[in-house]
Amino acid sequence: MVKLLKVHGSQNHFFILDQTELDKPLTDEELRDFTKKITNAQIGILNGADGVLAINKPVRKGALAQMRVINEDGSEASMCGNGLRTVARYLSEKYQQDHFLVDTMNASLRVHKENDFAKDVPAYSVEISPVRFNKEALPFTILGHDRIIDNFVPELYPGLRFTSIAVPNPHLISFVNQEQISGPILGIVGKRLNSENPYFTDGVNVNFAQILDKNKLFVRTYERGVGFTNACGTGMSATSLALWLTHPEMVDTDSQIDVFNPGGMVKTKVHYDNNEYWIELTGNATFTHQITISENDLHRNNLENVQISETNEQQAYEHFVDSLPKYNDITTLA
Numbered sequence: 001m002v003k004l005l006k007v008h009g010s011q012n013h014f015f016i017l018d019q020t021e022l023d024k025p026l027t028d029e030e031l032r033d034f035t036k037k038i039t040n041a042q043i044g045i046l047n048g049a050d051g052v053l054a055i056n057k058p059v060r061k062g063a064l065a066q067m068r069v070i071n072e073d074g075s076e077a078s079m080c081g082n083g084l085r086t087v088a089r090y091l092s093e094k095y096q097q098d099h100f101l102v103d104t105m106n107a108s109l110r111v112h113k114e115n116d117f118a119k120d121v122p123a124y125s126v127e128i129s130p131v132r133f134n135k136e137a138l139p140f141t142i143l144g145h146d147r148i149i150d151n152f153v154p155e156l157y158p159g160l161r162f163t164s165i166a167v168p169n170p171h172l173i174s175f176v177n178q179e180q181i182s183g184p185i186l187g188i189v190g191k192r193l194n195s196e197n198p199y200f201t202d203g204v205n206v207n208f209a210q211i212l213d214k215n216k217l218f219v220r221t222y223e224r225g226v227g228f229t230n231a232c233g234t235g236m237s238a239t240s241l242a243l244w245l246t247h248p249e250m251v252d253t254d255s256q257i258d259v260f261n262p263g264g265m266v267k268t269k270v271h272y273d274n275n276e277y278w279i280e281l282t283g284n285a286t287f288t289h290q291i292t293i294s295e296n297d298l299h300r301n302n303l304e305n306v307q308i309s310e311t312n313e314q315q316a317y318e319h320f321v322d323s324l325p326k327y328n329d330i331t332t333l334a
């Protein structure tokens with residue numbers, strides 16, 4: 001029997017599949033089909049999720065394992081910040097290590113265990129990198145810019161300033177006011193840039209952010225391959241860097257930035273070392289359910305015989321969220 005986990009970071013939900021425990025790992029096609037089914041709120045289980053995090057043997061020297069990120073629609077992402085925290089916890093508990101490297105598509109990233117965020121809310125920190133700004137890394141075309149940093153780009157949406165950063169998955173960020181963050185513009189821009197469009201040809205994660213105070217943000221994200229999500233870890237990290245670049249007076253770089261989102265909050269710290277930016281993302285790594293499935297059913301994509309047992313971690317997480325200040329009434333919670 002194979003054990004899957006349902007997990008979340010800031011209520012950005014995933015299923016973890018440890019392929020190293022299988023006799024035969026899923027092929028790419030099986031993994032895609034499995035993800036599209038299990039994460040679907042109608043035909044999947046436990047109200048679906050935003051994606052599947054597949055753990056494989058490491059592919060680079062020095063790493064403990066590899067994480068692959070498959071979005072709800074079956075596309076593969078180069079990184080996932082909230083997901084990496086949950087994978088870090090899984091590997092930390094499996095191998096009894098607190099500091100180690102995890103391979104992702106473009107880099108081996110540092111992760112480590114942190115003090116709990118609150119009572120019974122385990123927390124981990126992960127490295128978000130490499131960071132790129134050039135149009136080839138995003139990629140975007142025909143917008144008349146080589147980089148988009150605090151520019152008006154009327155083709156994307158008139159009257160808003162945008163910043164675009166790959167961390168390394170692609171993000172588009174706009175700092176907006178309270179009305180704009182809760183209104184329809186994010187959905188309009190997000191849907192347009194994640195359908196057939198001439199600008200972001202591979203799609204892009206779109207983040208709207210409200211600056212609440214110095215080192216304090218609220219971020220709402222429309223994710224590539226998913227749609228509205230409760231939180232996006234790489235999005236909150238890219239937005240923290242965008243804040244530093246575009247509103248330096250609103251960041252004390254010696255301290256963490258508190259980033260609130262519809263699913264909770266995380267902390268980020270922006271670093272600039274050896275001419276490279278990187279971001280440290282810290283937040284909860286919560287396991288809500290254990291699921292048992294036979295390896296045969298996993299390969300056949302049959303979810304009819306799964307056995308599910310709940311952990312008691314969600315209660316503690318909700319208690320933590322209840323203790324947070326409420327900045328607005330955005331409810332994309334899934």
Ligand SMILES: N[C@@H](CCC[C@H](N)C(=O)O)C(=O)O
Nearest residue numbers: 077080081082169232233234
């Ligand atoms: N939710 C993730 C990002 C997942 C990948 C994204 N949908 C993409 O396609 O780039 C996070 O927490 O970073």
